[in-house]
Amino acid sequence: MNSFDPRTLAKPVYESLCQLRAQTKDTERLKEQKNQAVELYTYLSTWGLLRLKAEEDALSQEGKKEVVKEFFDCLEKISGQNEIAKSNGLDRLMGLGVEEYLGLTGLGLALAQEFSFWATAIYHDISGGD
Secondary structure, eight states, X not given: OOOOOTHHHHHHHHHHHXXXXXXXXXXXXXXXXXXXXXXXXXXXXXHOHHHHHHHHHHOOOHHHHHHHHHHHHHHHHHHOOTTTTSTTHHHHHHTSOHHHHHHHHHHXXXXXXXXXXXXXXXXXXXXXOO
């Protein structure tokens, strides 16, 4: 019997945000990354996975787009649902059964909470909002 390790969600999020943070020194981009990571839960709970995935292509601010891409990379890794992080991920999400989609949404909400927490910790020295 496998027991649930709470680090299953925390570790990939922590690593993803640390990697994003290390890629730039641009304060504005870092603000966009932090704000997007903190806002993921609200967006996802209001609009759902389909719209968040569609938003990934529509985002013009690179910092925000990077966070959404990392979110779907983490969700794919944790859930085992292949292809949701790729460019055809929207089609993949559309093709899921109801139970799979709802389960993935629940997992996505838990993951979004991790993004919010870790963004506050990792970007602790970045202040300001939209």
